[in-house]
Amino acid sequence: MKPLPHRPFARKRILLLEPDPWRAESLRQFLSAEGFEVLDQPPADGGVDVVLLNLGSGSVEEARSRVERLRTEQPGVKLAAFVKAVEAETVFPCLLLGVKGIVPFDAGREEVRSALACVLDGSLWTPRPVLSQWIDRIVSMGLGGPADQAFSASERRVLHGLQEELSNKEIARRLGVTEATVKFHVGKLLRKTGARDRRDLARLFQETAGGAARRGA
Known part of the structure; x- marks a missing residue:
């Protein structure tokens, strides 16, 4: 058959x-x-x-x-x-x-x-270059209103930790929360951004941070 x-x-x-x-x-x-x-x-x-x-x-x-x-x-x-x-x-x-x-x-x-x-x-x-710019604007709070609601305050704090290449344990220690809580927020960020995994998410934010630094130079 x-x-x-x-x-x-x-x-x-x-x-x-x-x-x-x-x-x-x-x-x-x-x-x-x-x-x-x-x-x-x-x-x-x-x-x-x-x-x-x-x-x-x-x-x-x-x-x-x-x-x-x-x-x-x-x-x-x-x-x-x-x-x-x-x-x-x-x-x-x-x-x-x-x-x-x-x-x-x-x-x-x-x-x-x-x-x-x-x-x-x-x-x-969404195409990767635009996604990087989108996240860059949200993280830097460059857009108001609905954009601020795209990521919660806790998610934005985790994003800053990812930009600094911190581990989940290091982010948890900085924020005063459990590592499980950080993993929960990372999971939500993966779904929201379409990144494949935590490494891909971190790489995306490294690219975003690099672009922001070049624009500010």
Whole structure:
């Protein structure tokens, strides 16, 4: 008997918001082959696992408006978006509004697949350089309002320890908490940033700190 093809997203519903009909059809075929039930309109029951929308055209304000409207219409839904300009000015407003997956407009199928898997798992997916800038701004408190809420005060203190390459035990001693508490916060940071492990998280913050130092030189 011929084995069934692997369909990693079987029984998942995705709302595809792509204005270009040719691109929409190509994406629909790809997503269907991956196992998704692809919708082009919000279902009456509101049961959508993830929304994939195209923010590739229009201004930042237009993108912000579209995401805010989706947040109102589909509260709690996970969002991933295609963007043409993978830059802080374009990406940060989306992240602040809760978009969990930032995918370059010309991304290949493997990158789209990985981004959707990451978003569905509750993690963040965005190109590494922008992620470094995003974390750098939050850690330095360069953004206010929703950005301050991205990481808790305890998580930010742990982040500073990671930037200094401290071990979990050293961070715990500095903060006056148990090592288990530090491990708990590191786990949450891994999920929020999409880093693979603690070493990857530390390396990300080393890159971020290096960039900040160069900018301040």
